[in-house]
Amino acid sequence: MKKLVLAGVVLGATTASLFGTPALADHEGGSHGSHGSHHGNHAMHVNSGRAPSTEKGSDHLRVEDCWIRLLPKVAPSGGFFVLHNQGKSEPVVLKGIQTDAFGMSMLHETTEKNGMSAMTMVPDVTIEPGQSLSFKPGSYHAMLEKPRADLKAGQQITVNFELGTGKKIPVQCTLKSPSARSFSDQ
Numbered sequence: 001m002k003k004l005v006l007a008g009v010v011l012g013a014t015t016a017s018l019f020g021t022p023a024l025a026d027h028e029g030g031s032h033g034s035h036g037s038h039h040g041n042h043a044m045h046v047n048s049g050r051a052p053s054t055e056k057g058s059d060h061l062r063v064e065d066c067w068i069r070l071l072p073k074v075a076p077s078g079g080f081f082v083l084h085n086q087g088k089s090e091p092v093v094l095k096g097i098q099t100d101a102f103g104m105s106m107l108h109e110t111t112e113k114n115g116m117s118a119m120t121m122v123p124d125v126t127i128e129p130g131q132s133l134s135f136k137p138g139s140y141h142a143m144l145e146k147p148r149a150d151l152k153a154g155q156q157i158t159v160n161f162e163l164g165t166g167k168k169i170p171v172q173c174t175l176k177s178p179s180a181r182s183f184s185d186q
Contacts, residue, residue: 060087061094061127063161065183066173068144069137070153079105079142079159079173080183082134085127093164094125099173101157103146110138124164137181153177153186 066081085092097105107122125140127133135141151157155175160168177186 060085060090060129061092061161061163061169062086063169063171066159066171067176067180067183068142068157068159068173069178069180070147070151070175071178073147077102077144077147078137079144080135080137081142081171081173082132083125083127084132085129087129089129091129092127094127095123095162095164097142097159097161098168099144099157099159101148101151101159102144105142105144107140108143109140151175 062084064082064084066079068080069078071077079097083092083094094107096107099105107125109120109122111118111120122140125133133140153175156172157175158170159173160170162168174183180186
């Protein structure tokens, strides 16, 4: 059984009303609440996660299938990946992500209640020993804003995953087109 420790605030305005177009609201596969401009900047760097670290807790985290749905500058891009805690006794806490390719990044969760989607910023996510957690469209995901001007679908960028211990794990993430819905899509 997965045990996740989450906290956050549900935000009210929809991305569609914020940007005035339903097409831009579909960056996660459905409309979400607005994330607003008051969110903190979390560091996010992504590593293949396959090279073990010697720092306690971080040597048990593996990151797989990291990709970012690259959207036009007016819309936040979505970051997706799978986290595996391969440890047997210690939880791993993901505090955030950071990359030089984007000026700001945050962790979010999309939930549905009474037929309405809501997006909540989460300050951290805990992965219990032996458990995995997928960041995917319509669920947990990273929001990335203020992209560098030269980014293009097909590029690889380095994203740093910041753990509760302060350790940052660099991972290579693939930039994908706005139509991508999974790691295997173009």
